Structures are given as C-alpha cells and as structure tokens.
Amino acid sequence: MVSSPHEAMHRIFQEYPTLFSGVAEVLGVGFPPPTTVTVLPNDLTETSPVERRVDTLLRLETENDGPFLLAIEAQGKKDPNKPASWAYYASYLLTKYRLQPMLLVVCQDRATAEWAAQQVSFGPRQWPLLTLRPLVAGPHNMPVITNPAQVRKDLALATLAAITHATHPNAGAILKSVTTVLRDTPQSIANPIIELIAQGLGKHPAAELWRKLVAVDLSFYKSPLSEEIREEGRVKGRAEGRAEGRAEGETRRAAEDVLEVLAVRGIDVPEEARERITGCGDPETLRRWHRRAVTTSTAEEIFEDE
Template identity: 40%
Template structure:
C-alpha cells in the first residue's frame, strides 16, 4: 500500500499543476503552454482482473487544442518490476485518450532518478519492440532553493525542492527559506504547503526540522498545525503507556505488535487497549473485538 509520503510526492503535481512547467523547464524539455489542465481517471484497468493504477494522470490541452497526457509516478528505489507496469500505463493511456503520453518519475535520491531515466528496452537485444524512457526528477535535477528571496517568489517550487532534497544536507537551508516564504502568501496556500511538506518529508530528520519551524513561527494557521502535533504527541504517549503496562506485567510483545500500537493515533482505540493491557495474557488479545 502506498505511503502518505509516496502520495504527497505526486499529489502536489495534481493539486498545483504549475509545477509541471517548472519540471519540464528543469529538464530542458519544450512543452506547449496549456490552455486547460484536468485530472483524469488514474484507473488504467481493462476487463482483465489485474489492477493497474497509476499515481497521477493529468490531461493538458494546448492553446491549439492538442492534448497531451502526463503520468506522474513516485519511486523510492530501483524496481525493475515497474518497467512492465510503466509500459502498460503509457500504452493504455495512448489508446484510451488518443494522444501523446509522457511518463514522469519523481524520486528523492539521485541514484533512483538516474535509474528511472535510463532507456528500458523491451524485446530482442539490439532490436527492442518498445523502449520505456521516463523523464525523472530527483535532487540531481531539481535545484536546492536556499535563497529566501527566491523562495518567496515561488513557495510551491520551494516546497518541491525541499521534498526532493529531503535526504540532502541542504534541506535545512531549504526548509528555513520555505518557512519565511509561507509568511508572504495567503493562509490557505500556506496551510496546504505546510501540511504537504510535513507528509512528503516522511520519516526523515528533515521532518523534525520542519516541525520545529512550524511550532516556533507565528503563522495564521499555526494553532491548527500545533494542535495536530499536540494530538499526535498525546497519542504516542498513550501508546507508550500500553507498552509499558504489558512490559511490567511480563506480557511478550512482538515487533509487529509494537509497531501497530505505536502507529495508532485513535485515542478511543488506545484507551481501550490501555484498559485491556491490565488483563490480557498475550499482546494480540488487545486487538480482539476491534472493528
């Protein structure tokens, strides 16, 4: 199942289509100025029982009425199994929409981006019937926006710079520039960028940096964001209490059970587990009766 971080990396293209113009510019690829941009169905399944679902599929219509589909995929590491899936996405979208198709792969490390943009032939050696050649965005292509003035001119692009450089030493400076940029834009957009940055950074040290910045600054949406962090902190405290009771009672806890408990943010569920932890003989009994 795709993670929230995976979703954030491609979803921002769907929510903020202006990022596509930046993407193609960074890759030195000419792309017609669109008159209309629309999200289309990501379900590329046919009658066959195999489910094929791309991450984000966008339809661009140029000023002259020509259509072009861009399929955006998040990729965290090299995975040769994706080659056949990508070939399917491109071919099916080409047939379904009757127009040219571009596959864009979004990566958070340079090695994966280099692999993604390599030509991937399908067929006989030296005479492939099909070559899958995505364009790929990664920290080796996307600029690290660390200048505050530059960040203030385009907060959305700065957010994307932070996400692609999440594992780079430059991410601290990028996030500080983004932090300032959010004070110069409207509340709704600032809130969206703050939340997508939080999600897209995933389980990285950069996420902790961003959280500190968000709780220190006096944004108009700070109270809601701080409340989210407070609620998350309370949930983690309750989860630790459940584990502590089980430990004191000598009830063994497997690593998967520990992870399930610590990942829970439902206070009502955690309170139920805490009560059960006083009586259960195995950790798995905590979950009995849960919906």
C-alpha cells in the same frame, strides 16, 4: 503500503497542475504552460483481474502543441518490474484516450532517480520494438532552493524541491526559506504547502525540523499540522506536569512515612532532622531512612553513613 512521501511526490501535481511546466524547464525540456488541466481517473484496470494504477494522471491542454496526458509516478526504490508497467501505462493511455502520453517519475534518492532515468528498450536486441524514456525529477536535478526570493518566484516548484531534497545536508536552510515565504502568504495557499511538505518528508529527520519550523515561524497559522504540533505540546506539558506532581506526591508521602515510624516508636525528632527528612527529594534515600527508622534509637542515626 503506500508511504506519505510517495503520496506527496505525485499529489502535489494534482494540487498545482501547472507545476509540470516548471519541473520540465528545470530538467531542460520545453513544455509550454497548460491553458487548462483536467485530473483524470488513475485506475487503468482492464476487465482482466490484473489491477494497474498510475499514481496521478492529468490531461494538460496547451495552446501550440494541443492536449497531452501526463502520468506521474512517485518511486521510492528500484523496481525491475516498473519499466514494463510504465510501458503498459503509456500504451494503454494512448489506446484509451488517443492522446500522446508523457511519464514523469519523482524520486527522493539519487540512486533510484538515476535508475528510473535510464532508457529501457523492449523487444529483440536486433530490433527493439518500444523504447521507454521517462522524465525524472529527483535530488540529482531538482534545484536546492535556500533563497526566499527563489521560493517566492515559484512556491509549488520550491515545495517539490524541498520534498525531493529530504536528506540533503542543507535541508534546514531549504525548509527555512519556505517558512520565511509562508509567513506573508495567505493561509489558504500556505496550508496545503505545509501539509504536503510534512507528508513528503515522511520519517526523515528533516520532518521533525519542519514541524519545529512550522510551530515557531508559522505559529499564527491554524493548519492541521500546526494545530497538531500545538496540541502535542499541550498534551506533553500536561503529561509532564502530572508526572512531576506524582513524583512530588510520592516523595512527600515517603518523608511522612519516615516521620510517622519515628513518632509511633516515641523517638524525638529534632527540627534539624525533620527538615532534612522533609527536604529530601530522593525516593531511594527516603526508603533507606524508612527502613532504618524501624530499628534506630535516635532520629539522627538514620543518617549514618550518608
């Protein structure tokens, strides 16, 4: 099953297609900013029953180098079958579109990223026929951005960096720098960022931290995530209120039961004993007093050994 981090790591390039140029620059490869970007169908299935889908596929137009295809794969773990699939994607895309293909792999853990970055050759040892060299973005080479000024400089890159650093020790500072910038960012721009980071962090501990930062720092926003957090708070508050109300009601009834048994048996209950019974908030103690009230000769005897 596809995980939410997997979706966020490649879908961000659909939301911000020019992000690739920034990522490539961070990785030390020069790709000029595209002049136009087209999101293409990601289905690479042929007429045979084998289905092959790249996560995201973009056509990028550039002024000097012309158009090229960018396939983006979000990789969550090592998979020995993937290099062959990626080589297939490249050759298929070249055949179908007659444009040079480029592959970017995005990872959240260093071991997977370093594995994905390895050059893989296909063919006999004496004469390799194909060589696969994907460009890889992950926690090993994405910047750790904790300065709001850097976030403001490239919000899309900062978003991807936050997702790839989901398990970084400074995840809190990274996420805080993003919410600091989002405070004065138009809601139409901030909302996709909020949702992408929430999706990208998945079930990592940083996800809960992000939810809290959104709830506090961005409480004035009405993004789906912030509304969800606020609704969870309201539901939790109502549930806790109901639970407290039920507990108080049960305790009150237990105290009344003790007094009723004493009254039915004709035992006088001094004011001090009555206050002690009605003021008790422990259901177990009240149950014990109730049992004693059935046999005791005075109200004070129910408190013996307490």
